[in-house]
Amino acid sequence: MTTAAVIGGAGQVLTDDEVTAFIGDQLAGAGLDGRSVCVIVPDATRSCPLPLLLQAVHQALDGRVSKLTILVALGTHAEMTASQLKEHLGGDYPNVLNHEWWKPETFADLGTISPDRVGEISDERLRDEVPVRLNRAVVEHDVALVVGPVFPHEVVGFSGGNKYFFPGVAGQEVIDLSHWLGALITSSSIIGTPGTTPVRALIDEAASMIPADKLALSVVAQSGTDSLHAIAFGDTISSWQAAAEISAQTHVRxxxxxxxxxxxxxxxxxxxxxxxxxxxxxxxxxxxxxxxxxxxxxxxxxxxxxxxxxxxxxxxxxxxxxxxxxxxxxxxxxxxxxxxxxxxxxxxxxxxxxxxxxxxxxxxxxxxxxxxxxxxxxxxxxxxxxxxxxxxxxxxxxxxxxxxxxxxx
The missing domain is CATH 3.90.226.30 (LarA, C-terminal domain)
Structure with missing residues (x-):
């Protein structure tokens, strides 16, 4: 795991130009030329200036990568319509996919996590073998780039990072097991817990089975606005950790x-x-x-x-x-x-x-x-x-x- 690059911080507000320049610089140096990239973004239940972020990503990658796909991480939320997607993403982009979790053909099988490993991760709260299924669009690209916010979260501690894969674009099995593990620990005990909680460890274990390279632009949004306090870029673990530390200073009253x-x-x-x-x-x-x-x-x-x-x-x-x-x-x-x-x-x-x-x-x-x-x-x-x-x-x-x-x- 590398150290994430970070711009901004708690108490700061980034300008649109700073956001665009940072994303352009980071993606220019990420070795993405000629590779296929799947960009995983949140649905409309998460707030961040997604049109600004996507415009910067598209500007940095269009013409340089062999293929660019945008995949909306619905989890098990409702499908977004074409007009909703246009407003949410900030324009008409080619190759935009809803995560069609209700269709079996959406998924690729990545293997299973053994009962022993689930027991180890969950502190023996659960001992179930769990099949790991993921939206095949992620598997069929060279690089998976997560773009989305980090907030305190009731199931995992802090949202973001590999959570955009599981449950964002995952099969029901990991969704059910991870959410029930969070429920056994209880929301009030886990929400806003820094570091790697048992649920985060389970998600990271599943994400380690993804064949694509995993990168993330993890953002810390100024809640209630279209502004950002910070952005972290790196792999999906280091960038999430950097953003979660800032979220802990920003999103807790x-x-x-x-x-x-x-x-x-x-x-x-x-x-x-x-x-x-x-x-x-x-x-x-x-x-x-x-x-x-x-x-x-x-x-x-x-x-x-x-x-x-x-x-x-x-x-x-x-x-x-x-x-x-x-x-x-x-x-x-x-x-x-x-x-x-x-x-x-x-x-x-x-x-x-x-x-x-x-x-x-x-x-x-x-x-x-x-x-x-x-x-x-x-x-x-x-x-x-x-x-x-x-x-x-x-x-x-x-x-x-x-x-x-x-x-x-």
Missing amino acids: YLDHPVQRVVSVMPPRYADIWTAAKGFYKVEPIVADGGEVILYAPHVTQLAAMHPEIEEIGYHCRDYFIGQWERFRDLHWGVLAHSTHLRGAGSWDPATGEHLRVQVTLATGIPEDVVRRANLGYLNPAAVDLAVYEDDPDTLVVPNAGEILHRLK
């Missing part, structure tokens, strides 16, 4: 005391609760026992567009599933993980049921009966007056929620 209530105001980039749940993950650590998190998102009308199973099982703490594992083990573990991540800390007893630390309330466009059936609280979004909450000393209102992690000092 520390409070002196727990709060009784948080209102997370969710921006439109989160189209369902599957993605808008980040408004809970990022504030769970600061909510007092018995407190409440309100996800205020009038634009959201469904729990999970791509994962209807969540309506059947609802939202529950980790121990609810572990205590009844035979009942739930055959469902997608990624869905179980999402369920526990949004419900937060709690316990389950076969006699007395579920005991949850924090109440989760949806103030969304989802019908009340759907919300309550999913084991969540309901609030009519039309009745929400943010000014009243802002004046309440027991309430913290978080605008543009979902990216900045809140922790207690």
